[in-house]
Amino acid sequence: xxxxAPLGKRPRWxxxxxxxxxxxxxxxAGRLLVRGDVQSAVDHGLxxxxxxxxxxINFEHxxxxxxxxxxxxxxxADFAYASxxxxxxxxxxxxxxxxxxxxxxxxxxxxxxxxxxGLIGFTLLPTCPPRLLDASxxxxxxxxxxxxxGWWGGDASAPRGLGGLTNxxxxxxxxxxxxxxxxxxxxxxxxxxxxxxxxxxxxxxxxALVVMGTANHYFLDAAAGAAxxxxxxxxxxxxxxxxxxxxxxxxxxxxxxxxxTAAVVSGGCKTSAxxxxxxxxxxxxxxxxxxxxxxxxxREADASDQIPRQPAxxxxxxxxxxxxxxxxx
Numbered sequence: 001x002x003x004x005a006p007l008g009k010r011p012r013w014x015x016x017x018x019x020x021x022x023x024x025x026x027x028x029a030g031r032l033l034v035r036g037d038v039q040s041a042v043d044h045g046l047x048x049x050x051x052x053x054x055x056x057i058n059f060e061h062x063x064x065x066x067x068x069x070x071x072x073x074x075x076x077a078d079f080a081y082a083s084x085x086x087x088x089x090x091x092x093x094x095x096x097x098x099x100x101x102x103x104x105x106x107x108x109x110x111x112x113x114x115x116x117x118g119l120i121g122f123t124l125l126p127t128c129p130p131r132l133l134d135a136s137x138x139x140x141x142x143x144x145x146x147x148x149x150g151w152w153g154g155d156a157s158a159p160r161g162l163g164g165l166t167n168x169x170x171x172x173x174x175x176x177x178x179x180x181x182x183x184x185x186x187x188x189x190x191x192x193x194x195x196x197x198x199x200x201x202x203x204x205x206x207x208a209l210v211v212m213g214t215a216n217h218y219f220l221d222a223a224a225g226a227a228x229x230x231x232x233x234x235x236x237x238x239x240x241x242x243x244x245x246x247x248x249x250x251x252x253x254x255x256x257x258x259x260x261t262a263a264v265v266s267g268g269c270k271t272s273a274x275x276x277x278x279x280x281x282x283x284x285x286x287x288x289x290x291x292x293x294x295x296x297x298x299r300e301a302d303a304s305d306q307i308p309r310q311p312a313x314x315x316x317x318x319x320x321x322x323x324x325x326x327x328x329x
Contacts (some may be wrong), residue, residue: 016097016108028092038128041169047135048172048218061138061210063213068140075146077210081176082152084207085272087181093184100190100219106236111182114232114235118175127172131215139215167302173224174217180207181229 067074187200
């Protein structure tokens with residue numbers, strides 16, 4: 001049996017869809033509107049690459065050469081980059097909505113907050129991906145190299161002719177890696193089989209290798225995507241508590257959050273501690289058929305309810321006197 005959320009906390013699809021649509025709309029619009037200066041984006045990309053070379057963590061170079069030299073690996077990697085980000089993430093969100101409603105609000109809030117933080121990163125630090133740097137930097141755009149095998153063109157994962165609908169300089173942080181990390185956490189925490197947990201570990205690692213090998217992100221982009229998801233995770237619970245307080249204050253539903261009402265004991269009659277007993281009907285069965293919370297109906301007193309009355313002191317003496325007189329006769 002799957003755990004279900006309390007009635008008041010169970011999500012409703014007609015409220016969830018607009019919320020997710022608004023956040024994703026802000027994310028997409030932000031990527032388009034905040035394109036930034038191309039030269040500054042290139043400078044940021046070169047700075048990141050120089051920093052990686054200083055610490056020898058420019059893992060994207062050997063990975064890109066491997067995918068470029070081996071189409072049997074490079075082509076599936078391009079398909080993974082162009083599709084899984086947009087398919088698996090919403091599919092898991094729907095699965096959690098249907099099968100893990102008790103955890104849905106927290107997981108959804110985690111994903112949305114992290115996405116908005118990523119949008120701030122795109123705004124403050126427009127970054128040129130490795131594939132758009134000068135060829136002297138040693139990168140090959142595998143999406144362009146293998147474009148004839150897929151629906152994408154030379155504009156990242158956008159379908160041919162729709163490259164203008166995406167911002168190619170939104171490389172820092174990598175939400176491909178961030179969303180993949182979220183998917184991995186969902187699979188690990190809420191999956192039941194061992195294979196699901198293995199997939200939860202392998203999926204984010206695979207996407208991290210893919211985004212670097214296809215020259216769409218630097219290693220530090222991937223690390224920043226993981227950091228964004230960590231920040232979103234820490235902010236999810238406080239955000240939910242704040243939302244619940246606002247809803248309780250302005251909605252006037254102080255206890256409606258749990259959707260439960262307190263049980264009525266003894267049908268509104270006052271009893272002393274430890275003396276509450278279930279009332280019965282005239283047939284001896286519990287009142288209201290044993291249904292919890294149903295109104296109880298008092299039965300009429302009958303002869304069996306009569307408690308034998310003890311004779312008074314004087315009455316006992318009179319009966320003994322009359323018995324003695326009868327024996328004398």
